[in-house]
Amino acid sequence: MSADARERGRIVVGVDGSESSKDALRWAVRQAELTDSTVDAVTAWEYPPLYGSIGWIDAPQELAGDIKGAASRALNHAVKEAVPPDQTARVHCGLAYGTPAAVLLDQARGADLLVVGSHGHGGFAGALLGSVGQHCTQHAPCPVVVVRG
Template sequence: MNRPVVVGVDGSPSSLVAAEHAARAALLRSRPLLLVHGYLHPFGYGVPLNPYDVGMPGPSEEAQEMLERTAAELVDRWPGLAVEVRQVAGGPGATMVEESRRADLVVVGSRGLGGFAGLLLGSVGAQVAAHAHCPVLVVRPDEQPIPVDAPVVVGVDGSESSQLAVRFGADEAALRDVPLVLVHVGPSGEGRTVPEEVEESQAAYQAEAVRLLADASAAVRGEHPGLVVREHPVRAAGAAQGLIEASGSASLLVVGTRGRAGFAGLLLGSVSQAVIHHAHCPVLVAHPVS
């Protein structure tokens, strides 16, 4: 099954930037690109628009024109790209989550047409990032273009989710022909007034960081022997802050859905949530393909 790269498009600047990233990802993977527009049906907000007309509305001609125009522009800019377009009767978040069941990758922008300016990640992007059945690439437009030759950065903490992120990050770095940087974030040591406590904490962190990064690096080199891999232990007030700072020099940041401190009932851990809201580059949330 040739799973496509799927991107949600609603005509907003954020979704068009996401479509560009999706086009590049599809070409790198030798996958088709599917542009999806989910439109709310009468039950979208729980109440029919007309109690005497509960039928499902048909696709919008305006939306179809927007999709076809976007597809034509992408094909023109990315020769060799195979693009399909589809309108789906349903809310955009639920539509993208459902499409993720048949996708190799789902790409979402930070905010769509219904987004609020004060939100760094709209409700649709957050819903897809948490509930998708395949990896999700969250793209935020930046004032400065992200250099495509910058490394792929992956957060490492030894959890199963982190191990999956390392595998996905290594695959992405190999596809992009850039180095892979493995980052482990340890405590900053601030707030400890006893020198012995600081020294013990630093020693314990150093030993843990060396072990985790060495294990992750060995796994990567086994799968990608020619890939440049760098190990980067950092200290920060929290894992999210450390990864956000590391994202400033990355072309892509890869995170798992939950780290070792995550709760089983949460679909997206607090660190991953913070990162997709505040990272300085696109973020890949490493959901397993189901």
């Protein structure tokens, strides 16, 4: 890694394909341009829990490729839609296995900023802040920006 790359700031942004996460990505890219930082656009993926006759069980391992592939496609589509062509070199895409809050907190270690949307795909429509955003604001190792649409 070059000295220039080490001196640049790093902004981590959670992207799940929702409009709120695309707004967060747009904000993060604008901030990165102002501060000459890079953006790590991160999508979390995990196996869906299944309920069987013996209780909660893990999904079959052969689903991993399908789930990870869908997460990758959603991330790439969000970046293509939200990032101006002249800024794509500044954005690094990453997939990580785990819950969204845990993945974002892990990725935010050593970052200058963590950016999240106010709501993802889940949650309650009337809530002011989604559960992932709330968890990140309470536990992040760096400053957090919550972008509202």
